[in-house]
Amino acid sequence: MILIRDIEYQEIVTKSAIQIENGTDYQILWNKHTIENCWFNYKQIKIPSNTLIALNPNDVFHLPDGAQKLYRISFNQPKEESIKSFFNTAFCNQVNEFYSLFKIKNKEIVNEVDHIVRQIKLSFFNTKNTPYFKTHYLLNLVICLLHAKFLDTVDLKVTQFKKLFSFEEKETHFVKYYGNQLNTPPKELLRQFTKKGYNKPSAIINNFIVLEAQKKLMASSLSVKEIGFELGFDDPAYFSRFFKKYAGISAMEFKKNHKQLLININNESIGK
Incomplete structure (x- = not known):
């Protein structure tokens, strides 16, 4: 059975500019609102609403000044060889860009991501939930990321x-x-x-x-x-x-x- 360890959940509410340096973890950010003038790997970009952002180790992400709210799930790369390729594919940068972010256009997928993020959040307040429960929802979130990615990059x-x-x-x-x-x-x-x-x-x-x-x-x-x-x-x-x-x-x-x-x-x- 697959178990992904050290899964962490955080709500980022910013009223001033912040910097996220990824270090050794993988991270997924779920952004619900348009954010102007972000810096992602030293490129200035605009992030649309309902966007999944995949941060690889050593990626750098700057949020601008202004009230923003993002949901962040971080975790270490799984040790199982059978699933490493799955995560590497999901987190591989877009072909023409220096970063991985994917606008979710399908309303059903948006609702699914919202549901998954809520379940991951609840798992941190419910002591009855096992690490396998968190792993289950994290894998579902990565599947949503892959779905969005391969609508954009199918080759x-x-x-x-x-x-x-x-x-x-x-x-x-x-x-x-x-x-x-x-x-x-x-x-x-x-x-x-x-x-x-x-x-x-x-x-x-x-x-x-x-x-x-x-x-x-x-x-x-x-x-x-x-x-x-x-x-x-x-x-x-x-x-x-x-x-x-x-x-x-x-x-x-x-x-x-x-x-x-x-x-x-x-x-x-x-x-x-």
């Missing part, structure tokens, strides 16, 4: 492509590596992505390498050179040019700008 090959991302070795920077893993020639991958309206596979790879670099810049004390080495770049100068090309600014400018963003968020919170 399994594309999802498998994203799940393979790992940039420690230089060979993983190239489409050929992923084509070999998926038994699909690079030209065929390009054709499939173009047909679905996605970016080129090479562009997606490069953008996600930069995202990994951004996370490391903000979450560690590593130098730009050291981060480049961790991501498979032998030449620090080339890595610096690569980062600036795809991020639009240098690595040090990025770190300075987003440190200031965090300072502003903290100051807003203290000011309240």
